[in-house]
Amino acid sequence: MAELKMRVWRGDDEGGALQDYTVEVSEGEVVLDAIHRLQATQAGDLAVRWNCKAGKCGSCSAEINGRPRLLCMTRLSDFEPGETITVTPVRTFPIVRDLVTDVSFNYEKASELPSVSLPPRDADGKRRMAQVDVERGQEFRKCIECFLCQNVCHVIRDHEDNKPAFAGPRFFLRYAELDMHPLDTHDRRELAQGAAGLGMCNITKCCTEVCPEGIKITDNAIIPMKERVVDKKYDPLVWLGTKIGIRNKDNDGREAAPKQKASPVKRPR
Amino acid sequence: MADNIEQNIEKHQYDVVVIGAGGSGLRAAIAAHDAGAKTAIVTKSLLGKAHTVMAEGGIAAAMGNRWPEDNWEVHFRDTMRGGKMLNNWRMAQLHAQEAPERVQELEDWGALFDRTDDGLISQRDFGGHRYARLAHVGDRTGLEMIRTLQQRAVELGIDVFMECTITELFKGDDGAISGAFGYWRETGTFIAFEAPSVVLATGGIGKSFKVTSNSWEYTGDGHALALRAGAALINMEFVQFHPTGMVWPPSVKGLLVTESVRGDGGILKNSEGKRFMFDYIPEFFKAETADTVEEADRWYDDKKNNRRPPELLPRDEVARAINSEIKAGRGSPHGGIYLDIASRRSPEFIHKRLPSMHHQFKELADVDITKEPMEIGPTCHYVMGGVEVDPDTELSGIQGLYAVGECSGGMHGSNRLGGNSLSDLIVFGKRAGEAAAARSAGTSARSSIDGHLAAAEEAALAPFDPKGDENAYTIQADLQQTMNDLVGIIRTADELEQSLKEIEQLKERAKHLKVEGARPYNPGWHLSIDIHNMLLVSECIAKAALARQESRGGHTRDDFPGPDPVWGAKNLVLTLNSSGDGVDLAEKPLPVMPDELKKFFEEK
Numbered sequence: 001m002a003e004l005k006m007r008v009w010r011g012d013d014e015g016g017a018l019q020d021y022t023v024e025v026s027e028g029e030v031v032l033d034a035i036h037r038l039q040a041t042q043a044g045d046l047a048v049r050w051n052c053k054a055g056k057c058g059s060c061s062a063e064i065n066g067r068p069r070l071l072c073m074t075r076l077s078d079f080e081p082g083e084t085i086t087v088t089p090v091r092t093f094p095i096v097r098d099l100v101t102d103v104s105f106n107y108e109k110a111s112e113l114p115s116v117s118l119p120p121r122d123a124d125g126k127r128r129m130a131q132v133d134v135e136r137g138q139e140f141r142k143c144i145e146c147f148l149c150q151n152v153c154h155v156i157r158d159h160e161d162n163k164p165a166f167a168g169p170r171f172f173l174r175y176a177e178l179d180m181h182p183l184d185t186h187d188r189r190e191l192a193q194g195a196a197g198l199g200m201c202n203i204t205k206c207c208t209e210v211c212p213e214g215i216k217i218t219d220n221a222i223i224p225m226k227e228r229v230v231d232k233k234y235d236p237l238v239w240l241g242t243k244i245g246i247r248n249k250d251n252d253g254r255e256a257a258p259k260q261k262a263s264p265v266k267r268p269r
Numbered sequence: 270m271a272d273n274i275e276q277n278i279e280k281h282q283y284d285v286v287v288i289g290a291g292g293s294g295l296r297a298a299i300a301a302h303d304a305g306a307k308t309a310i311v312t313k314s315l316l317g318k319a320h321t322v323m324a325e326g327g328i329a330a331a332m333g334n335r336w337p338e339d340n341w342e343v344h345f346r347d348t349m350r351g352g353k354m355l356n357n358w359r360m361a362q363l364h365a366q367e368a369p370e371r372v373q374e375l376e377d378w379g380a381l382f383d384r385t386d387d388g389l390i391s392q393r394d395f396g397g398h399r400y401a402r403l404a405h406v407g408d409r410t411g412l413e414m415i416r417t418l419q420q421r422a423v424e425l426g427i428d429v430f431m432e433c434t435i436t437e438l439f440k441g442d443d444g445a446i447s448g449a450f451g452y453w454r455e456t457g458t459f460i461a462f463e464a465p466s467v468v469l470a471t472g473g474i475g476k477s478f479k480v481t482s483n484s485w486e487y488t489g490d491g492h493a494l495a496l497r498a499g500a501a502l503i504n505m506e507f508v509q510f511h512p513t514g515m516v517w518p519p520s521v522k523g524l525l526v527t528e529s530v531r532g533d534g535g536i537l538k539n540s541e542g543k544r545f546m547f548d549y550i551p552e553f554f555k556a557e558t559a560d561t562v563e564e565a566d567r568w569y570d571d572k573k574n575n576r577r578p579p580e581l582l583p584r585d586e587v588a589r590a591i592n593s594e595i596k597a598g599r600g601s602p603h604g605g606i607y608l609d610i611a612s613r614r615s616p617e618f619i620h621k622r623l624p625s626m627h628h629q630f631k632e633l634a635d636v637d638i639t640k641e642p643m644e645i646g647p648t649c650h651y652v653m654g655g656v657e658v659d660p661d662t663e664l665s666g667i668q669g670l671y672a673v674g675e676c677s678g679g680m681h682g683s684n685r686l687g688g689n690s691l692s693d694l695i696v697f698g699k700r701a702g703e704a705a706a707a708r709s710a711g712t713s714a715r716s717s718i719d720g721h722l723a724a725a726e727e728a729a730l731a732p733f734d735p736k737g738d739e740n741a742y743t744i745q746a747d748l749q750q751t752m753n754d755l756v757g758i759i760r761t762a763d764e765l766e767q768s769l770k771e772i773e774q775l776k777e778r779a780k781h782l783k784v785e786g787a788r789p790y791n792p793g794w795h796l797s798i799d800i801h802n803m804l805l806v807s808e809c810i811a812k813a814a815l816a817r818q819e820s821r822g823g824h825t826r827d828d829f830p831g832p833d834p835v836w837g838a839k840n841l842v843l844t845l846n847s848s849g850d851g852v853d854l855a856e857k858p859l860p861v862m863p864d865e866l867k868k869f870f871e872e873k
Binding site: 097100107115265 | 314316323334376381383389390422426427429430431453456521740741746784785791793
């Protein structure tokens with residue numbers, strides 16, 4: 001066992017401060033292990049979210065020495081021996097307590113997004129899709145909803161007032177996934193541009209940089225999605241074709257997706 | 270504490286309240302909603318974080334996409350034999366029959382499964398399954414299931430109460446369920462639900478063991494809630510130790526390594542480099558298991574003319590074999606054995622089929638699984654036991670109380686086959702949701718819960734009123750050590766008796782808890798409530814394990830090494846004792862399988 005110096009933000013929505021701790025740690029441990037040992041031995045009420053401790057559930061997002069990371073996938077050996085590790089809550093969402101923030105923004109945005117809409121199955125009751133066609137969407141469905149991309153996106157990190165009009169990278173990923181679904185029948189391009197604020201993203205790639213799943217959010221989802229929106233909206237040939245009644249193949253069999261309702265996720269009264 | 274009591278508790282009325290938002294809870298809620306019931310999902314984590322995300326390999330369903338010979342009868346047979354015939358036959362039958370349609374349904378709702386060359390849902394090999402049968406998405410199938418069901422539930426507008434923990438169930442004067450009580454983790458304020466139907470979908474108990482693949486939520490809440498409401502638990506002696514958990518570094522000891530590694534060609538070796546599983550093929554599976562390396566290796570491509578590699582025996586067999594090798598001194602440097610896929614498959618294949626495993630070992634252990642073998646050992650993974658339910662409706666012994674998924678019992682008998690958990694969730698989730706909705710539709714009178722609220726509040730706040738100096742985290746750590754050392758993979762009467770003594774001492778200490786801090790988001794308080802569930806459920810496991818004097822599936826007794834047909838015909842049933850501070854145990858004959866199903870077991 002060695003000793004680790006930590007600074008952990010303690011407080012609530014009314015304020016708080018970094019507190020210094022010294023905690024025993026051992027070989028191979030991650031930051032979440034150190035936080036757990038603090039809880040068990042020095043600070044029983046230290047609030048932190050975690051579930052799987054295996055990088056699969058996306059619950060333990062925080063900022064470690066200022067970098068958005070998963071607490072369970074950040075190894076202590078990544079830091080210099082003797083270095084103090086500072087853990088603060090993600091900054092973009094309101095504080096609940098200590099390292100726990102109110103992430104309901106993300107659940108509201110999720111409910112605004114129209115779900116998949118597939119045609120009837122084949123005659124034998126099954127569906128057929130090629131592996132190469134599902135792979136594009138599969139990359140985006142690796143998302144563990146840690147919301148680190150949302151946290152780091154400067155459109156909302158630095159501009160609280162943008163939140164109502166901007167869904168954020170996690171949901172652009174979802175728009176792209178649905179748009180690239182080989183069988184889906186809805187056209188969500190106008191929603192992506194309008195309600196979700198895709199145009200506000202100026203592709204600084206911060207989201208891609210922090211994604212613990214290594215999803216190429218900007219290159220594979222946001223940029224192609226922007227291109228699709230632009231194709232529909234601004235391409236003069238497409239515009240002319242629509243005017244004189246020539247159908248664009250990209251619109252075949254697709255109808256505009258309905259706008260969705262309010263989030264069914266409840267908060268304490 | 271009187272000044273802490275809330276006069277005006279947040280109260281809601283629903284037809285169906287589902288506790289838990291993993292695969293089975295979400296599927297139950299969707300079914301109840303579709304049947305017209307006003308439905309709420311209550312989950313102690315955020316939506317989409319449930320333990321289902323940890324499931325890796327796939328969903329077992331006899332869709333016949335790779336092997337047209339596969340059908341529900343073969344799946345039924347595999348499941349019963351995997352459970353050493355202790356399964357509730359009717360559950361195993363319904364499960365095998367309905368799983369394929371439930372999987373197709375996930376695809377209707379947006380799941381993107383891996384495909385066969387014909388464009389159908391791909392199916393992969395797993396232990397104990399005769400044919401490649403697991404619908405999968407790389408090695409993150411559970412995540413795909415949870416996300417699909419989560420998105421469906423949100424689309425349907427089903428109310429979700431997140432980070433809200435249920436501490437008690439209420440019953441009316443008629444003895445039927447009338448509601449549930451809990452607290453919001455965020456504020457520590459209370460919330461009550463009035464509902465004639467409650468579906469328990471709370472998952473398992475693995476957090477009572479030190480080396481486990483389970484998350485913090487797995488404190489046996491549903492098991493304990495059911496006991497306290499008067500329902501019974503069965504099969505609690507059967508705890509599955511997954512053969513392959515990580516063993517190093519210490520902080521991730523127990524973390525799951527998917528069975529898909531073996532399904533996709535990985536083999537087990539000891540420190541002498543020997544592929545040892547050929548030495549551990551039990552009589553029961555001799556006829557269907559390859560006895561040479563050559564036959565085993567041919568099987569991946571030609572299942573008709575070859576038998577299954579012994580690495581793909583059911584989990585209980587493989588876990589015991591690994592345990593024996595380690596005990597015999599042929600283990601790896603960190604006390605495990607080797608799981609090798611690097612020498613068997615190309616890096617491209619491994620990246621494609623096992624991306625999360627590659628990521629997990631690279632990030633957490635500095636091991637590149639395309640280049641070197643993994644060190645692995647058994648880890649507590651799943652409890653076969655749970656609430657005794659009616660196989661068709663998942664109704665417990667209490668009217669209005671249903672149980673699904675890992676917190677229900679019977680489906681898997683003494684040992685669960687890999688892949689049968691995810692299919693269990695959606696098959697019985699749907700059935701429970703429909704039955705719960707039907708009951709509510711037929712129950713016009715709602716029992717008031719107001720008379721129960723004050724006592725429930727007082728109980729939940731008790732830990733703030735210090736009666737001693739005990740720390741819940743320390744008691745939890747001591748319980749985990751006890752269960753690991755004395756109620757683990759190999760058991761003896763002496764150790765089990767000792768464990769029961771230690772659990773009694775821990776129960777006594779848990780009466781003297783002290784919590785620091787206040788009510789908003791206070792994990793110390795949360796654990797002080799959960800710890801009582803963990804202790805009650807641990808007592809069930811130890812007591813049933815001591816009573817069952819045989820070895821079968823997930824229950825291995827060093828002092829009774831073989832299976833005993835007399836024991837094979839009965840279940841052990843646990844109920845809350847009359848003083849409410851422990852459990853009583855009784856024997857009950859197993860439901861008898863009808864003759865037309867018995868024939869599947871006569872051919873071999």
